Amino acid sequence: RKEVEQDPGPFNVPEGATVAFNCTYSNSASQSFFWYRQDCRKEPKLLMSVYSSGNEDGRFTAQLNRASQYISLLIRDSKLSDSATYLCVVSGGANNLFFGTGTRLTVIP
Amino acid sequence: GAVVSQHPSRVICKSGTSVKIECRSLDFQATTMFWYRQFPKQSLMLMATSNEGSKATYEQGVEKDKFLINHASLTLSTLTVTSAHPEDSSFYICSARREGGYTFGSGTRLTVV
Numbered sequence: 001r002k003e004v005e006q007d008p009g010p011f012n013v014p015e016g017a018t019v020a021f022n023c024t025y026s027n028s029a030s031q032s033f034f035w036y037r038q039d040c041r042k043e044p045k046l047l048m049s050v051y052s053s054g055n056e057d058g059r060f061t062a063q064l065n066r067a068s069q070y071i072s073l074l075i076r077d078s079k080l081s082d083s084a085t086y087l088c089v090v091s092g093g094a095n096n097l098f099f100g101t102g103t104r105l106t107v108i109p
Numbered sequence: 110g111a112v113v114s115q116h117p118s119r120v121i122c123k124s125g126t127s128v129k130i131e132c133r134s135l136d137f138q139a140t141t142m143f144w145y146r147q148f149p150k151q152s153l154m155l156m157a158t159s160n161e162g163s164k165a166t167y168e169q170g171v172e173k174d175k176f177l178i179n180h181a182s183l184t185l186s187t188l189t190v191t192s193a194h195p196e197d198s199s200f201y202i203c204s205a206r207r208e209g210g211y212t213f214g215s216g217t218r219l220t221v222v
Contacts, residue, residue, distance in 0.1 A: 004152075034210055043115075043202055043213040044153070087152070089211075097143065097204070097211060101152040 003027060006088050006100035014108050017078050021103045023088030024070045032091035033064055035073045037084045038102060044087055047073075078107045112136055113205055115214025122193055122221055130188045130217045132203035139205035142186035144178065147200040156201075159186045193221040 006023045013019045025033075036044035048055065050062040050071050061074040071088055088100035112135040122128050132142055140161045145153040157178050159165045165178035177189040190197055202216040 032210075041200070041216075041218065043216045045213070046210045049210055097155065099152040099154075101150075 003092075003098035004088055004090050004100040006103050008101050008103060010104040010106055012106045012108055013078055015078055015080060017107075018074065018076045019078055019105065020075075021073045021086055021088075021105075022070055023072070023100050024068075025088075025090045025098070026069070027090070027092055027098075028066075028069060030069075030090045030092050033071050034089040034091070035060075035062055035071070036087040036089055038087055039084050044089075047086070075105075078105075080107050080109060083107045113139070113203060113212050113214040115203055115217060117217055118215055119218045120220070122219070124194055124221055125192055127189055127191045128193055128219060130190070130201055130203075130219075132186050132188075132205075132214045134184045134205055137205075137207060138183035139186070140183060141206060142180060143204045143206075143211075144176075144186075144188050145202045145204065147202065153202065157188075159188075161186075190219065193219070195221045197221050 004025050033050035035047040037047045038044040048057050048062050050064045054063040059076045063072045083106050085102040085104050087102045090098045114133045116131050142159045144156045146156050147153045155168050156171045157165045157167045159178045159180040161180045161183050167173045180186040198221045200218050203214040204211045
């Protein structure tokens with residue numbers, strides 16, 4: 001079983017739509033959780049960390065469910081510029097990072 | 110802040126030659142640097158963890174004699190792909206841990222012809 005699993009998509013949504021991504025992780029001892037955004041052929045960039053209490057940054061909301069071992073990312077009012085691959089990243093101990101395969105989002109005009 | 114500079118961004122080399130990739134932490138000290146590889150449509154896979162002043166730790170299946178890592182200072186880690194082959198063609202990226210998360214270099218796209 002993979003450490004982190006994501007639906008690869010693609011998700012094609014119209015501008016203004018709300019879209020949600022989920023990600024599951026296998027190691028219950030995982031400590032830190034992140035969503036990264038990766039544009040084609042570019043490096044991943046931190047979108048937001050994910051906290052147990054949930055957190056929101058503008059149009060983006062991330063939530064963590066430790067009991068079910070999943071993380072979600074909600075994007076409201078999608079913009080064309082949101083088109084990218086969204087990586088779910090989970091950190092175990094000893095600085096290990098585990099990446100999902102990423103979910104590809106395309107926002108359509 | 111917390112910028113990692115990675116060079117080169119793109120390199121094409123002949124089969125059998127070696128390529129060195131550098132990652133520098135510009136405004137912080139990175140005692141540990143992580144090296145990843147990403148093949149098309151796949152996730153980032155950790156190759157090795159480089160520790161300043163000591164030997165790197167390689168992941169299972171990664172040949173340490175082929176992928177030489179040097180982390181001689183707190184701001185510089187290098188990955189050398191030795192005797193490169195076409196199957197080594199990939200996107201290589203470094204990362205360092207910082208407060209609040211991890212910061213990535215801009216990546217190096219290696220094409221071996």
